[in-house]
Amino acid sequence: MPKTQTDPSGVLPFPKELPPLPDNGTELYDSIMQMVEPELVSKELPKVRERLKAEKPEEVKAHARRYMEAFSTFNQIMKQSEKAMHKEIKQFVHTAYASLEQTTNAMDAEKITQLEETFAEQKAVKQKTPEEIMKEVDKAPDPNIK
Secondary structure, three states: OOOOOOOOOOOOOOOOOOOOOOOOHHHHHHHHHHHHOHHHOOOOHHHHHHHHHOOOHHHHHHHHHHHHHHHHHHHHHHHHHHHHHHHHHHHHHHHHHHHHHHHHHHHHHHHHHHHHHHHHHHHHOOOOOHHHHHHHHHOOOOOOOO
16 A cells, blocks of 8 residues: 655645455455465365366375465565554554544634634723722713713
8 A cells, every 4th residue: 555655744744545455255365366376365165166076186285285385475465565554554543533634723713713703802992990980970071971
């Protein structure tokens, strides 16, 4: 699988698209076994018995050894793939969380900026001091106010 490079912050960018996965176990088995021993892919398995019937006993033993080695190799590849996939899944989950955290932090920062601007606007309105309020109380009422 292709590796994703990290950005300078150390956080992997959120992938735009995930790689395709095999539709089922048979497809996964065939994709690996095709590289290891093409005679053992799922479509060829029913034909193995017929092929071996036509061969001499020593050839059958040689095929059996080769097939056992192929399954051993297959199992090694599967174990390595599972480990790698597990590691990549953990990294993907970490990336997803980090991406979500960055998004929410950006949203929080925007809200904080909006609140700061609102408070700054309110501070721009001159508030009366207690002394100014007391002076107004001591004034005679405005005759135009009814």
